[in-house]
Amino acid sequence: MSINRRQLLTAGAGLMAFPLSGLSGALTTDSTDSYYHQFHRALQQRPWLSAYQSVKQHSYSSQARISGVWPADLRGTLYRNGPAQHEIGSFRYQHWFDGDGMLQAFRISDGGVTHQAKMIATEKYIAESAAQRALYPTFGTVPPNPAAVISPDAVNVGNISVLPHHGKLLALWEAGSAWEMDADSLDTKGTYAFSDNMRGVPFSAHPRIESDGTLWNFGYLSSAGLLVLWNIDATGKLVKAGKVKVDPMTMPHDFVVTEKHIILLLPPFHYETRAQGAFIDRHQWNADQATRVVVISKQDFSVQKWLDLPAQWVFHFSNAWEDRSGTIRFQGVRYTSPNIMSKDFRDIMRGDWVNAADNAGQLYEYTINTKNWTVSETALWSANVAAEFPTIDPRVSCQQHRRIVMLTGDTMKRSPHSYSGLNEVSVANLESGERQFYRYADSQIPEEHLFVAKSGSRAETDGWLLGTVHDWVKQATLLNVFDINSVDAGPIAQAALPYALPLGLHGKFVEG
Numbered sequence: 001m002s003i004n005r006r007q008l009l010t011a012g013a014g015l016m017a018f019p020l021s022g023l024s025g026a027l028t029t030d031s032t033d034s035y036y037h038q039f040h041r042a043l044q045q046r047p048w049l050s051a052y053q054s055v056k057q058h059s060y061s062s063q064a065r066i067s068g069v070w071p072a073d074l075r076g077t078l079y080r081n082g083p084a085q086h087e088i089g090s091f092r093y094q095h096w097f098d099g100d101g102m103l104q105a106f107r108i109s110d111g112g113v114t115h116q117a118k119m120i121a122t123e124k125y126i127a128e129s130a131a132q133r134a135l136y137p138t139f140g141t142v143p144p145n146p147a148a149v150i151s152p153d154a155v156n157v158g159n160i161s162v163l164p165h166h167g168k169l170l171a172l173w174e175a176g177s178a179w180e181m182d183a184d185s186l187d188t189k190g191t192y193a194f195s196d197n198m199r200g201v202p203f204s205a206h207p208r209i210e211s212d213g214t215l216w217n218f219g220y221l222s223s224a225g226l227l228v229l230w231n232i233d234a235t236g237k238l239v240k241a242g243k244v245k246v247d248p249m250t251m252p253h254d255f256v257v258t259e260k261h262i263i264l265l266l267p268p269f270h271y272e273t274r275a276q277g278a279f280i281d282r283h284q285w286n287a288d289q290a291t292r293v294v295v296i297s298k299q300d301f302s303v304q305k306w307l308d309l310p311a312q313w314v315f316h317f318s319n320a321w322e323d324r325s326g327t328i329r330f331q332g333v334r335y336t337s338p339n340i341m342s343k344d345f346r347d348i349m350r351g352d353w354v355n356a357a358d359n360a361g362q363l364y365e366y367t368i369n370t371k372n373w374t375v376s377e378t379a380l381w382s383a384n385v386a387a388e389f390p391t392i393d394p395r396v397s398c399q400q401h402r403r404i405v406m407l408t409g410d411t412m413k414r415s416p417h418s419y420s421g422l423n424e425v426s427v428a429n430l431e432s433g434e435r436q437f438y439r440y441a442d443s444q445i446p447e448e449h450l451f452v453a454k455s456g457s458r459a460e461t462d463g464w465l466l467g468t469v470h471d472w473v474k475q476a477t478l479l480n481v482f483d484i485n486s487v488d489a490g491p492i493a494q495a496a497l498p499y500a501l502p503l504g505l506h507g508k509f510v511e512g
């Protein structure tokens, strides 16, 4: 089933994952300035909350201070994205995912490591910077006297991830267009369209790229009850697009792709067409209903199998692959509910202490038998090992992977009122079942870590681990390098920035 933009419109679909009506005068239950004052009071008591402070500048630039011995053959650029401007004046957003995006580049060369960061100049960011106030509703906040939203990209903050592909650098959101960025200056060029007839159609933040550069992605249109599927070749040309009707609609964040199939989990966090308030508040968690699993043929999007799992929420998957017998395997970080998103990521914006153990994610393996079309799930580790941000060696994307890099934390060792989130980086060996990890100092809050392959090597055992931490004592963001085979020995080198940036979301490494 292929689609174009005209068909979406004529189907009454519209293009809005974000609803465009019913916001006038609507406010969330807390007064809008209380988040600002509560957070800044809490910051005095809990200095690690600096990880959720708003950035103080539009852009940053520095030469990092290196310690340890940086590997001579680790050269390239780590791009990262994430919500960064959480406040405008004395107005503070009420959800971690609301903040306007900031793109960062850590450039690693023989001359050392330089850092550059710049706010993504979205239409919303430009308009609100000029107005000096929050104008538009966001994922989790409706500001006072919100302006009318005339298109999804009018509220597209581009703050989730980054995609280097076919010579372009794109900043990704979930419910709107990609933003084309200048890879050298980090300036924003504007929204990017893979083809004219798909302009403005949502392109979400976790595309899957095969080893030949073939790209698969999805987008969702909540009010239309549609998933959109994208297939793009290595040159950036749209090969085909499709749509899948989903009723009731939900909010998928990630998906997986194998040699033959596209797989999405659709949790029972249902979009309520007539609900009011911020986008997330228009969703209802129905714990008594299934998480639907849809398995779609890459060849023919109309060939679909629908399966059921118990109610669960998954932000992120590792990677999927399909063996010769037709068995699909992938791992995901499974939550029993979306409370981490609907509650914890609000509470943290007020500076409340959040006990991560209450809503911890756990690494599960999912198996789909494509002969008899059954799905099963099993926990890989004990319930007290919390996990998030699973990543793999990108060279084995959509094929068999044997290692997963991820952040972890022991939920049994939380001390009340100290930082309670993930504090380790782990490498899981899926063949042996072993997990090797490094626990960061109490002053350091890790962000997503990536597997970086050694040039010329083909093995998943030959590479580095590259990842940042927010050090709230030093007030510095630190880039760490580990040997992938001895993560537990700690970083072999570190590049320290002379400032600390708020916690971001996802990144990508480009060799060279």
Ligand SMILES: [Fe+2]
Binding pocket: 160, 205, 206, 253, 254, 315, 316, 505, 506
């Ligand atoms: Fe994500």
